[in-house]
Amino acid sequence: MTMTMDNAAANDSAAKKLMDKFTARKSAKFISKYFHVRCCAHIVNLIVNDGMEPLQPLIGNLRETVKYLKKSPSRMSNFLSDCKSLNIKVGKGLCLDVATRWSSTYRMIDACTLYKEAFHEYAQSDPNYEWQPDDEDFVLYGRIQPILKSFAEVTTILSGSTYPTTNIFYPYIMNVKIAIVEHAMSGDDNLKMMGEAMLDKFDKYWDSTVVPENKNRKDKKRVKNNVMVIATILDPRFKMKLVDYCFKKMYGKEKGSSEMEDIKTEFFDLYATYEMENRQHEAPNTNEQSSISSRQASTSMTTLSSGFQSFLEETNSGPCKSELTSYLEDKTHPINDPNFTLLDWWRLNAHRYPIVAKMAKKFLTIPATSVSSESTFSTGGRVLDDYRSSLLPSMVEALVCASSFIKGSKENHIRPTTIVEDDIDDDVEFIPFPESIVESN
Structure with a gap:
């Protein structure tokens, strides 16, 4: 959750009080440093x-x-x-x-x-x-x-x-x-x-x-x-x-x-x-599904040797690329794509x-x-x-x-690239000439 507000002193005070209240609830989904957007x-x-x-x-x-x-x-x-x-x-x-x-x-x-x-x-x-x-x-x-x-x-x-x-x-x-x-x-x-x-x-x-x-200290961060x-x-x-x-x-x-x-x-x-x-979030569902799968496969897995199990552990020990790393390393989308x-x-x-x-x-x-x-x-x-x-x-x-x-x-609904003539600010009073x-x- 965030709030986008201007820099009025009243807004800063309101944001600080709300942030303190939400932080006190100790919700893992609330991150205080992203709360107040200027x-x-x-x-x-x-x-x-x-x-x-x-x-x-x-x-x-x-x-x-x-x-x-x-x-x-x-x-x-x-x-x-x-x-x-x-x-x-x-x-x-x-x-x-x-x-x-x-x-x-x-x-x-x-x-x-x-x-x-x-x-x-x-x-x-x-x-x-x-x-x-x-x-x-x-x-x-x-x-x-x-x-x-x-x-x-x-x-x-x-x-x-x-x-x-x-x-x-x-x-x-x-x-x-x-x-x-x-x-x-x-x-x-x-x-x-x-x-x-x-x-x-x-x-x-x-x-x-x-x-x-700290309000009582002069040092700042x-x-x-x-x-x-x-x-x-x-x-x-x-x-x-x-x-x-x-x-x-x-x-x-x-x-x-x-x-x-x-x-x-x-x-x-x-x-x-x-x-x-x-x-x-996925742990309860995963445990339930794995227990069912293990019962079904218990009879068929008895024939596999312990040597193969050791081989699997050795080959799977390498680091796995995370989802975030994959996203960042994948090729970027063309920046000039108009669509x-x-x-x-x-x-x-x-x-x-x-x-x-x-x-x-x-x-x-x-x-x-x-x-x-x-x-x-x-x-x-x-x-x-x-x-x-x-x-x-x-x-x-x-x-x-x-x-x-x-x-x-x-x-x-696609981001404009230039200001068009009709993009007049609501706060501008337009004074037309006689037609x-x-x-x-």
Whole structure:
């Protein structure tokens, strides 16, 4: 059992109390170090917010600009006229972000970047407009846009709810770490400052989590929740090879090798726990079947010599390859297979690796983020608002369920590889341009 939550202090306290209660029950199936999974999307949000500090003037100006144009149709019309005079191709509209959701801020900046010249032109004709973004801010955004785009892709893909997400954490987060390191080593002061701020937050949550060993003592120990690593190993396309590659890229060769040895030890110990549990479960049935077989074969086995029995014992004394070793040594599934579905693969191969399949069944169900549950709660807020607050509970339920059914019928249940245009964050307010002007343009 696990719980995926963000880093709010109340969540940490709740997770600690629940963990203590479950540990006190002394259930062999409960492993406390895997219980509390921190929401990856929330950590990405913290990392990017630290890195986007140099862009705050641009973000503030764009936010006020979009609000200013949104409030008046005549202002919007004049703005679009300026776009037309400058031969700027008008898109669907502008975006207004939510300050607490960095991905919505990224989409707002990305949408407004197309109209930076139009903002300058509009400022010449409207004396009340005082939030024109600086060209230098747009230049800085152009430099860091690639890394922000990679963060947006990670957030979108890890926030899915129709496919496993823990197993794809490392393939995506490794590219992000490499990009952050490159920015931290940049000669540009702004890029270097942004990269170093992001790297500090990244290492705080994903390099190691330091907690006190004893509340009354000052010494500390490193405790890691390796749920994401174990889930990656349980993906037949990656196994140990991707983890080894990622660790050496992220931590360096020496530390990466040390981390890899720790993971191997932990993974094999976990497998031994599952194997022992499986033996205990099968022992009663095995003893009953063996007693029946021995009675049936007692009369026919008397003719075998004791010499043959000794020969069997000698030849069977060699070490047997475990199921886990077989899984790890078998050839990995092609990584570029477009038709690969992880859950289908385990359904078809569970008979080959029954114990490892039980591990996969538990670890691959863990969500990497809490976005899907938070989005569900947000749905209620969009149905019931200040202007529609008298609906019956049954009607609210019908609206929420109908929306979920319609969305679910169109969703692809295979992990997406890129962000599509329709993948707009629920927290982004989309401000469309008048259709007549868009069509004429």
